[in-house]
Amino acid sequence: MTNLHKILNKSERLVIGVLSGTSVDAVDIALIKFKGKGENVSLKVLEYKEYKIPAGIKEFVFKVSHKESGSVDDVCRLNFILGKFYAACINKFLKQKDISAKKVDAIGSHGQTIHHLPLTEKFNGIKYKSTLQIGDPSVIANQTGIITIGDFRTADVAHDGGGAPLVPYLDFVMFRSNKTDRILLNIGGISNLTCLPAKCKFSDVVAFDTGPGNMMIDYLSQKFYSKSFDKDCRISKKGTISKKLLSEIKKKDTFLLKKYPKSTGRELYHKSFVDSILKNYKSEPKENILRTFTEYTSYSVSGNIKRLLKLKNNKFELLVSGGGASNCLIMDGLKNNLPNATVTQVNSGGITTSNKEAVLFALLANETLNGNTTNLKSVTGAKKNAILGKICLV
Numbered sequence: 001m002t003n004l005h006k007i008l009n010k011s012e013r014l015v016i017g018v019l020s021g022t023s024v025d026a027v028d029i030a031l032i033k034f035k036g037k038g039e040n041v042s043l044k045v046l047e048y049k050e051y052k053i054p055a056g057i058k059e060f061v062f063k064v065s066h067k068e069s070g071s072v073d074d075v076c077r078l079n080f081i082l083g084k085f086y087a088a089c090i091n092k093f094l095k096q097k098d099i100s101a102k103k104v105d106a107i108g109s110h111g112q113t114i115h116h117l118p119l120t121e122k123f124n125g126i127k128y129k130s131t132l133q134i135g136d137p138s139v140i141a142n143q144t145g146i147i148t149i150g151d152f153r154t155a156d157v158a159h160d161g162g163g164a165p166l167v168p169y170l171d172f173v174m175f176r177s178n179k180t181d182r183i184l185l186n187i188g189g190i191s192n193l194t195c196l197p198a199k200c201k202f203s204d205v206v207a208f209d210t211g212p213g214n215m216m217i218d219y220l221s222q223k224f225y226s227k228s229f230d231k232d233c234r235i236s237k238k239g240t241i242s243k244k245l246l247s248e249i250k251k252k253d254t255f256l257l258k259k260y261p262k263s264t265g266r267e268l269y270h271k272s273f274v275d276s277i278l279k280n281y282k283s284e285p286k287e288n289i290l291r292t293f294t295e296y297t298s299y300s301v302s303g304n305i306k307r308l309l310k311l312k313n314n315k316f317e318l319l320v321s322g323g324g325a326s327n328c329l330i331m332d333g334l335k336n337n338l339p340n341a342t343v344t345q346v347n348s349g350g351i352t353t354s355n356k357e358a359v360l361f362a363l364l365a366n367e368t369l370n371g372n373t374t375n376l377k378s379v380t381g382a383k384k385n386a387i388l389g390k391i392c393l394v
């Protein structure tokens with residue numbers, strides 16, 4: 001307990017943020033220095049590094065994530081495998097950056113989402129929603145010697161929220177503007193956006209998952225070309241958009257027209273979704289298929305913005321982060337579909353397209369230690385704002 005007392009009373013903290021996203025490409029680790037709290041927090045990104053996830057672990061995550069192939073003993077195993085893997089990455093990070101673990105006050109760990117069921121279900125008279133992030137925080141705490149806060153989504157889901165998105169807290173604190181309407185877009189495996197009208201308050205923030213990000217593009221690169229992703233659009237640039245295929249994806253995607261709050265995960269856009277669409281496109285050149293699914297990501301993001309957001313001003317800024325910000329065709333598609341937007345990659349105050357989500361989990365951990373709530377109930381649909389996370393002491 002002495003360690004916890006010590007860090008609770010600090011006005012400045014060094015916190016590590018760690019996660020692996022739905023793309024399961026890498027473990028992202030950031031070290032952040034925080035001063036102050038709540039809306040008045042200031043932060044400095046001191047270090048950031050990504051550690052590639054070995055193919056075997058990635059395949060195991062995909063296997064466990066799908067109900068057809070996952071099993072309860074594998075979930076049990078993977079919870080510890082990932083906990084140990086995250087801890088090993090953090091220890092390596094500290095060694096490479098020459099930072100003593102003793103200097104780090106806390107770790108905020110998102111873990112790996114292996115299942116997300118944000119729609120209300122009923123069992124034995126109990127109504128609930130559910131989500132599961134694994135890579136146990138207690139394993140991380142005990143393997144690094146650093147107090148670890150994990151499992152940030154559960155408290156929101158306990159209050160009947162969707163448990164996602166959590167990034168709007170960071171977006172509001174760091175990116176709101178007095179002058180312009182801003183939309184922050186993160187294109188990971190799944191895409192999500194936060195809309196920040198000029199001069200907005202917490203309660204004005206609108207945010208939701210828009211649908212696919214890189215997930216289906218990555219699946220197709222793997223399926224047709226044995227590549228984990230279409231680096232710099234080398235494949236899709238050779239293809240052309242199939243209008244017929246594009247309209248078929250639009251038709252099949254029931255999430256696109258849903259009203260917010262809404263969140264989704266690997267469940268909806270995984271291989272059976274793509275494979276069922278492709279049944280009738282056996283003779284379509286593979287590069288056209290990849291090009292068309294890439295276009296669909298831009299289309300669905302833009303469609304959500306045009307249909308669901310009511311911005312008062314004609315012009316707005318679209319600040320893009322996540323791996324998809326490095327996909328030039330997704331970025332071009334956004335510019336074409338949204339002529340009123342100034343589309344750029346996030347790069348402000350040390351927060352970049354790559355490190356933003358790791359910064360988020362450090363920020364959420366820091367606010368948990370401050371006793372502040374960080375879910376936005378207007379965004380997740382939760383009945384209450386909640387202090388997120390579980391604290392594992394060492």
Ligand SMILES: Nc1ncnc2c1ncn2[C@@H]1O[C@H](COP(=O)(O)OP(=O)(O)O)[C@@H](O)[C@H]1O
Nearest residue numbers: 021022023188189214229231232322323324326
């Ligand atoms: N240079 C690039 N060209 C095309 N796509 C890229 C590039 N860099 C990253 N990506 C895409 O970004 C994905 C990783 O995005 P990331 O934000 O890490 O997602 P997640 O949060 O789901 O882990 C990769 O799988 C790939 O699809």
Ligand SMILES: [Mg+2]
Nearest residue numbers: 021023025026
């Ligand atoms: Mg990633």
